[in-house]
Amino acid sequence: MTTKTASRNQIRLDRRQVLTTALEVVDREGLEALSMRRLGAELSVDPMTIYHYAGGKERLLDGVAELLWEEVALPGVSRDPIEALRNLARSLRDLFRRHPEAAPLILRCSRLIHPQLELYRAYLDALDKSELGAREPASVLRSVLSFALGYGYAEISMLGVQCGPLDSRTLSQRELLLYLGQALPSNLPRRLAEAAMVMIADCDSDQCFEDGLDLMLAGLATSTDTGRTA
Amino acid sequence: MTTKTASRNQIRLDRRQVLTTALEVVDREGLEALSMRRLGAELSVDPMTIYHYAGGKERLLDGVAELLWEEVALPGVSRDPIEALRNLARSLRDLFRRHPEAAPLILRCSRLIHPQLELYRAYLDALDKSELGAREPASVLRSVLSFALGYGYAEISMLGVQCGPLDSRTLSQRELLLYLGQALPSNLPRRLAEAAMVMIADCDSDQCFEDGLDLMLAGLATSTDTGRTA
DNA sequence: CGATTTTATTCTACGCTGTAGATTTATAGT
DNA sequence: ACTATAAATCTACAGCGTAGAATAAAATCG
Numbered sequence: 001m002t003t004k005t006a007s008r009n010q011i012r013l014d015r016r017q018v019l020t021t022a023l024e025v026v027d028r029e030g031l032e033a034l035s036m037r038r039l040g041a042e043l044s045v046d047p048m049t050i051y052h053y054a055g056g057k058e059r060l061l062d063g064v065a066e067l068l069w070e071e072v073a074l075p076g077v078s079r080d081p082i083e084a085l086r087n088l089a090r091s092l093r094d095l096f097r098r099h100p101e102a103a104p105l106i107l108r109c110s111r112l113i114h115p116q117l118e119l120y121r122a123y124l125d126a127l128d129k130s131e132l133g134a135r136e137p138a139s140v141l142r143s144v145l146s147f148a149l150g151y152g153y154a155e156i157s158m159l160g161v162q163c164g165p166l167d168s169r170t171l172s173q174r175e176l177l178l179y180l181g182q183a184l185p186s187n188l189p190r191r192l193a194e195a196a197m198v199m200i201a202d203c204d205s206d207q208c209f210e211d212g213l214d215l216m217l218a219g220l221a222t223s224t225d226t227g228r229t230a
Numbered sequence: 231m232t233t234k235t236a237s238r239n240q241i242r243l244d245r246r247q248v249l250t251t252a253l254e255v256v257d258r259e260g261l262e263a264l265s266m267r268r269l270g271a272e273l274s275v276d277p278m279t280i281y282h283y284a285g286g287k288e289r290l291l292d293g294v295a296e297l298l299w300e301e302v303a304l305p306g307v308s309r310d311p312i313e314a315l316r317n318l319a320r321s322l323r324d325l326f327r328r329h330p331e332a333a334p335l336i337l338r339c340s341r342l343i344h345p346q347l348e349l350y351r352a353y354l355d356a357l358d359k360s361e362l363g364a365r366e367p368a369s370v371l372r373s374v375l376s377f378a379l380g381y382g383y384a385e386i387s388m389l390g391v392q393c394g395p396l397d398s399r400t401l402s403q404r405e406l407l408l409y410l411g412q413a414l415p416s417n418l419p420r421r422l423a424e425a426a427m428v429m430i431a432d433c434d435s436d437q438c439f440e441d442g443l444d445l446m447l448a449g450l451a452t453s454t455d456t457g458r459t460a
Numbered sequence: 461c462g463a464t465t466t467t468a469t470t471c472t473a474c475g476c477t478g479t480a481g482a483t484t485t486a487t488a489g490t
Numbered sequence: 491a492c493t494a495t496a497a498a499t500c501t502a503c504a505g506c507g508t509a510g511a512a513t514a515a516a517a518t519c520g
Contacts, residue, residue, distance in 0.1 A: 052469080
């Protein structure tokens with residue numbers, strides 16, 4: 001009699017349940033697979049019932065985006081704003097890696113996702129309290145968010161969708177390179193295939209991310225005159 | 231008797247014509263409005279005819295993505311790699327601002343868009359030739375691309391889609407702020423509305439972009455002689 | 461308790477989508 | 491002119507989101 005996530009018992013639904021199930025479907029079978037009919041079947045319920053809990057398709061996707069943004073780490077208690085931003089960027093990148101199929105939903109910044117705004121608010125407050133030289137907190141935050149979003153999205157796009165269900169964490173970069181060598185279409189001109197390999201598999205993706213992040217944050221640190229080694 | 235883009239004469243189509251028309255439709259009426267039937271009508275042709283020039287819907291969108299990536303500036307002749315990267319980032323951001331409705335297509339990095347790979351190749355070559363300290367060219371390039379992609383996408387998402395056809399370049403930030411104050415839903419908690427305003431309209435978006443870019447590129451310039459830190 | 465109002469769920473149907481497959485029309489080659 | 495190849499069209503099908511009517515369940519009240 002456990003309330004398992006699939007194969008509903010007659011316990012009444014709630015919005016949250018609908019959204020988490022939708023996210024499960026997306027994670028498991030891809031964003032395209034999520035239709036009202038499919039989700040209704042997953043919940044053992046008529047498709048139209050979903051409208052009562054989550055609105056139409058558009059609002060359903062907004063709801064899933066909320067779930068996703070809730071997973072991003074809040075600033076925490078540390079006083080160091082730079083470490084806070086570093087954790088934010090890592091958390092955002094990890095979000096993409098946990099939910100590669102849902103990536104387009106994370107980018108759905110147009111709809112004023114509440115948890116996303118809460119996140120902004122929290123980091124803006126954290127940055128306001130700390131000394132950051134002459135820089136606007138919003139400017140710094142937007143830059144870090146942009147980098148993390150762009151990196152996370154591009155990374156999973158390159159790995160996951162192109163090559164199928166690949167997880168960069170389960171493959172050495174050597175294996176990745178070999179696999180990619182076969183996966184690239186043979187009619188691709190050599191110089192382009194080379195470029196693809198260099199960008200995708202040649203450099204350690206974790207290292208690239210940390211390096212890029214350091215680039216921004218180091219610049220930030222030097223501009224505060226706090227003088228940490230840069 | 232001019233070869234205008236709409237209302238075709240009987241001159242035979244080619245792939246390019248189909249793709250540019252598709253992009254026009256997206257720019258004008260949004261990505262959702264682009265259907266095979268709609269595009270067929272635009273070209274005064276049966277929807278199925280498109281399959282002969284551009285393949286199915288998926289390959290059509292890939293083709294539009296090609297057009298978009300072709301618009302991004304190549305390195306140019308300058309020897310300075312940092313200025314080259316700065317121009318790349320600006321060019322990429324401008325691409326989003328020129329084609330806000332097509333933004334999801336620009337991010338479609340999964341499909342090995344040829345012009346995109348050409349771009350990578352060109353910048354990798356440019357970075358290889360120049361001295362960049364111990365940093366991998368691919369790592370640097372990925373960081374700059376990530377930032378520009380993330381910033382460009384987030385920017386147009388915040389402005390364009392939420393508030394309708396707004397162009398940030400035609401509005402002062404003061405006007406933007408006022409407009410946004412009305413546009414935000416009234417049931418939004420005050421602290422979240424504040425966060426949204428600060429992130430969207432409070433800071434000059436051009437300035438934010440340039441600042442973030444400087445952050446990365448400055449770090450790059452200083453690291454050309456210092457090597458690495460951990 | 462029964463009666464009535466509210467809420468939740470389902471059913472049916474409409475117009476839209478992408479596209480496979482057969483068919484027709486136009487072009488090129490000899 | 492006749493054929494082989496290419497281009498364009500027609501028809502049809504399964505799936506989509508969802509408006510609106512119809513039904514079932516739950517809550518409210520006298």
